[in-house]
Amino acid sequence: xxxxxxxxxxxxxxxxxxxxxxxxxxxxxxxxxxxxxxxxxxxxxxxxxxxxxxxxxxxxxxxxxxxxxxxxxxxxxxxxxxxxxxxxxxxxxxxxxxxxxxxxxxxxxxxxxxxxxxxxxxxxxxxxxxxxxxxxxxxxxxxxxxxxxxxxxxxxxxxxxxxxxxxxxxxxxxxxxxxxxxxxxxxxxxxxxxxxxxxxxxxxxxxxxxxxxxxxxxxxxxxxxxxxxxxxxxxxxxxxxxxxxxxxxxxxxxxxxxxxxxxxxxxxxxxxxxxxxxxxxxxxxxxxxxxxxxxxxxxxxxxxxxxxxxxxxxxxxxxxxxxxxxxxxxxxxxxxxxxxxxxxxxxxxxxxxxx
Amino acid sequence: xxxxxxxxxxxxxxxxxxxxxxxxxxxxxxxxxxxxxxxxxxxxxxxxxxxxxxxxxxxxxxxxxxxxxxxxxxxxxxxxxxxxxxxxxxxxxxxxxxxxxxxxxxxxxxxxxxxxxxxxxxxxxxxxxxxxxxxxxxxxxxxxxxxxxxxxxxxxxxxxxxxxxxxxxxxxxxxxxxxxxxxxxxxxxxxxxxxxxxxxxxxxxxxxxxxxxxxxxxxxxxxxxxxxxxxxxxxxxxxxxxxxxxxxxxxxxxx
Amino acid sequence: xxxxxxxxxxxxxxxxxxxxxxxxxxxxxxxxxxxxxxxxxxxxxxxxxxxxxxxxxxxxxxxxxxxxxxxxxxxxxxxxxxxxxxxxxxxxxxxxxxxxxxxxxxxxxxxxxxxxxxxxxxxxxxxxxxxxxxxxxxxxxxxxxxxxxxxxxxxxxxxxxxxxxxxxxxxxxxxxxxxxxxxxxxxxxxxxxxxxxxxxxxxxxxxxxxxxxxxxxxxxxxxxxxxxxxxxxxxxxxxxxxxxxxxxxxxxxxxxx
Numbered sequence: 001x002x003x004x005x006x007x008x009x010x011x012x013x014x015x016x017x018x019x020x021x022x023x024x025x026x027x028x029x030x031x032x033x034x035x036x037x038x039x040x041x042x043x044x045x046x047x048x049x050x051x052x053x054x055x056x057x058x059x060x061x062x063x064x065x066x067x068x069x070x071x072x073x074x075x076x077x078x079x080x081x082x083x084x085x086x087x088x089x090x091x092x093x094x095x096x097x098x099x100x101x102x103x104x105x106x107x108x109x110x111x112x113x114x115x116x117x118x119x120x121x122x123x124x125x126x127x128x129x130x131x132x133x134x135x136x137x138x139x140x141x142x143x144x145x146x147x148x149x150x151x152x153x154x155x156x157x158x159x160x161x162x163x164x165x166x167x168x169x170x171x172x173x174x175x176x177x178x179x180x181x182x183x184x185x186x187x188x189x190x191x192x193x194x195x196x197x198x199x200x201x202x203x204x205x206x207x208x209x210x211x212x213x214x215x216x217x218x219x220x221x222x223x224x225x226x227x228x229x230x231x232x233x234x235x236x237x238x239x240x241x242x243x244x245x246x247x248x249x250x251x252x253x254x255x256x257x258x259x260x261x262x263x264x265x266x267x268x269x270x271x272x273x274x275x276x277x278x279x280x281x282x283x284x285x286x287x288x289x290x291x292x293x294x295x296x297x298x299x300x301x302x303x304x305x306x307x308x309x310x311x312x313x314x315x316x317x318x319x320x321x322x323x324x325x326x327x328x329x330x331x332x333x334x335x336x337x338x339x340x341x342x343x344x345x346x347x348x349x350x351x352x353x354x355x
Numbered sequence: 356x357x358x359x360x361x362x363x364x365x366x367x368x369x370x371x372x373x374x375x376x377x378x379x380x381x382x383x384x385x386x387x388x389x390x391x392x393x394x395x396x397x398x399x400x401x402x403x404x405x406x407x408x409x410x411x412x413x414x415x416x417x418x419x420x421x422x423x424x425x426x427x428x429x430x431x432x433x434x435x436x437x438x439x440x441x442x443x444x445x446x447x448x449x450x451x452x453x454x455x456x457x458x459x460x461x462x463x464x465x466x467x468x469x470x471x472x473x474x475x476x477x478x479x480x481x482x483x484x485x486x487x488x489x490x491x492x493x494x495x496x497x498x499x500x501x502x503x504x505x506x507x508x509x510x511x512x513x514x515x516x517x518x519x520x521x522x523x524x525x526x527x528x529x530x531x532x533x534x535x536x537x538x539x540x541x542x543x544x545x546x547x548x549x550x551x552x553x554x555x556x557x558x559x560x561x562x563x564x565x566x567x568x569x570x571x572x573x574x575x576x577x578x579x580x581x582x583x584x585x586x587x588x589x590x591x592x593x594x595x596x597x598x599x600x601x602x603x604x605x606x607x608x609x610x
Numbered sequence: 611x612x613x614x615x616x617x618x619x620x621x622x623x624x625x626x627x628x629x630x631x632x633x634x635x636x637x638x639x640x641x642x643x644x645x646x647x648x649x650x651x652x653x654x655x656x657x658x659x660x661x662x663x664x665x666x667x668x669x670x671x672x673x674x675x676x677x678x679x680x681x682x683x684x685x686x687x688x689x690x691x692x693x694x695x696x697x698x699x700x701x702x703x704x705x706x707x708x709x710x711x712x713x714x715x716x717x718x719x720x721x722x723x724x725x726x727x728x729x730x731x732x733x734x735x736x737x738x739x740x741x742x743x744x745x746x747x748x749x750x751x752x753x754x755x756x757x758x759x760x761x762x763x764x765x766x767x768x769x770x771x772x773x774x775x776x777x778x779x780x781x782x783x784x785x786x787x788x789x790x791x792x793x794x795x796x797x798x799x800x801x802x803x804x805x806x807x808x809x810x811x812x813x814x815x816x817x818x819x820x821x822x823x824x825x826x827x828x829x830x831x832x833x834x835x836x837x838x839x840x841x842x843x844x845x846x847x848x849x850x851x852x853x854x855x856x857x858x859x860x861x862x863x864x865x866x867x
Binding site: 036037038039064065067071074075078080169171172175176188192195196261262263264265266268269270272 | 640642643653660664674717720721724725770804805806808813814816817818819820821822823825826
Binding site: 407 | 754756757759760761762763764765766767770773774781846854855856857
């Protein structure tokens with residue numbers, strides 16, 4: 001389905017009119033969990049809900065916040081949710097530890113794990129981390145992959161002082177300069193910091209040779225097997241919404257703030273949501289999305305992800321790569337070349353510069 | 356005239372605690388109905404233990420103990436007891452404290468409430484019926500305890516050094532009050548004390564207990580006329596009784 | 611509570627707020643680090659529907675968790691006092707449950723029971739029941755022997771001694787435990803909301819923190835504190851009604867008002 005902006009807007013208006021009608025029929029209740037609090041990186045879900053992109057397909061989706069990709073894997077794996085968005089590397093690791101999960105489609109294929117520092121610290125290259133204090137959240141994916149980053153970049157791990165803390169303390173510790181740099185997820189950290197008028201230097205693991213996929217949608221293999229239509233409808237709704245947010249970023253922010261009232265308050269909050277959305281979009285500028293459609297996996301990259309996870313994250317019994325994902329549901333929504341160019345231009349400031 | 360059975364019959368009662376300590380040895384005495392008898396002796400002579408046995412709170416090791424001809428095995432409703440401290444329940448009013456024995460026996464409250472108030476009036480504290488114990492002085496609390504012990508019209512009243520925690524002036528007044536109550540209600544009384552003059556003042560008969568192990572060593576009848584006022588304590592006869600009791604106690608201690 | 615008793619604490623609080631306001635202004639502290647009290651008050655006034663919306667689930671969960679702790683703790687205490695078997699078997703488990711840090715247990719509860727109300731109630735119960743158990747046990751067993759002797763002399767049965775003497779005697783101590791317990795229930799529910807909730811004041815605090823919206827975060831904390839004080843005050847008021855008699859100082863564990 002190739003979208004022109006005009007067609008889409010017209011379609012949206014029609015859909016909004018149809019939403020009340022759809023709601024009067026009985027909808028299938030579906031539970032979705034995010035990996036963290038509902039910040040700007042997850043706008044697509046709120047757009048999907050608000051524009052009725054799930055409703056029109058017969059789904060009533062409840063969106064819950066999550067407590068880290070690891071927890072999402074557990075709760076999703078236990079059947080407390082039908083669908084979840086989480087880090088694909090963490091998911092692979094959890095599958096290796098016995099949880100039954102499969103990826104349905106990518107959201108931020110470029111992994112957002114990395115090392116970040118306030119610009120004024122002058123930490124532009126990996127080697128600059130030697131002799132500095134770097135904070136990590138205990139148990140986070142970025143902490144688990146730190147050895148991969150070290151290996152690929154060749155820095156001296158012994159010269160880097162590592163400090164562990166709870167995930168909630170990360171952002172403040174960086175801003176208050178209790179640490180020089182930290183491991184975090186680009187989309188969770190940067191928007192908040194930028195909205196405070198501060199600048200960051202960004203070293204994404206993916207930009208420094210660590211081969212791993214980022215955030216994506218997942219479910220249990222059983223759901224794929226027994227309810228393929230449900231999966232199709234859910235993923236279609238998300239991808240359609242994602243495309244809409246690429247092309248209508250300002251309205252997407254409005255919708256997000258409308259649906260997550262806790263964030264409505266200030267101008268600063270709006271900035272944070274805006275940046276979060278921008279980062280998410282910037283991480284989607286990958287060849288597989290452009291050529292195969294939104295959400296599509298590149299099997300070779302899945303394979304490389306699997307290897308990285310098995311080497312660095314401790315899982316020994318990860319099933320073969322083709323069991324970790326399916327392209328049956330992704331790839332149906334596409335943008336034109338012109339649209340991609342427009343999108344790339346709109347988020348160029350969010351693409352991290354390589355030193 | 357048919358002989359009236361004794362109120363209390365104690366025959367060769369011995370009491371040895373689990374620890375091996377023998378508290379009482381061969382205690383034998385009787386109390387006639389309506390008689391006021393004191394057990395007098397220094398601390399540790401077992402007089403309190405004897406009272407606990409009479410109250411049915413401890414079992415005898417050997418010997419027999421009867422109240423109104425029935426053997427003592429457990430506490431009974433026709434025996435009232437007053438302790439060294441008033442032991443009033445702080446969350447109950449004075450009236451409710453007096454009515455505790457009624458409640459514990461599940462008897463109807465209303466039937467006994469009038470009696471309780473009567474007793475409080477006899478003791479001179481009817482105005483305090485609705486007060487809580489902490490609002491009362493030590494002497495007043497003990498008066499409440501005495502009323503409580505009398506609320507079920509017991510035939511036998513056991514009193515374990517009831518005035519020893521009070522100051523000397525209050526003690527005298529309380530002894531007087533007690534006699535006044537006793538004259539009107541006439542229960543049998545077994546009164547434990549270590550104060551010689553107090554024993555003489557209240558009793559018809561005083562039994563001196565010698566310690567370790569406790570046993571009755573000496574006995575004297577107190578033939579002073581009743582009713583007795585506090586001034587009787589200055590009389591020659593009173594002092595002779597007090598003197599002979601003191602000598603008896605000292606003799607026991609030397610032995 | 612008379613007005614004069616309030617003036618001193620109110621005065622101290624007001625003074626602290628003034629110092630806070632002045633210090634932030636003078637030292638140029640950024641709002642993201644420490645907002646001024648006036649800014650926080652503004653947020654409370656502006657966004658009170660949102661604050662109330664999240665306060666309510668927290669409030670009723672705290673109340674529910676507290677009631678469960680009191681009832682459950684009391685029952686457990688009675689069983690511990692009257693059954694030696696239970697005391698020997700269960701007491702070590704109870705003590706162990708207190709040593710395990712609850713923040714570590716919280717994610718496990720979520721995995722087992724989901725992020726619904728149940729996990730949070732369990733967590734609050736785990737934290738808040740212990741003072742009730744301990745204080746109730748002490749209260750029931752610390753009755754002076756004289757009272758027991760007196761009650762037995764007047765024909766009291768074991769059950770009557772429990773209901774008419776041990777229980778009332780234990781009430782001041784139980785309320786001491788309740789005062790501790792209500793504050794623990796507040797902490798328990800809010801901490802549980804940090805790691806296992808989709809709404810509530812703790813949830814709001816984390817959301818605000820995630821966006822570095824410190825004024826909203828502190829407004830939520832302020833509202834939470836006010837609620838906590840109110841709940842504590844409720845227990846104190848209840849205590850004044852139930853424990854209407856004079857209790858000697860040694861009997862009141864758990865601190866004065």
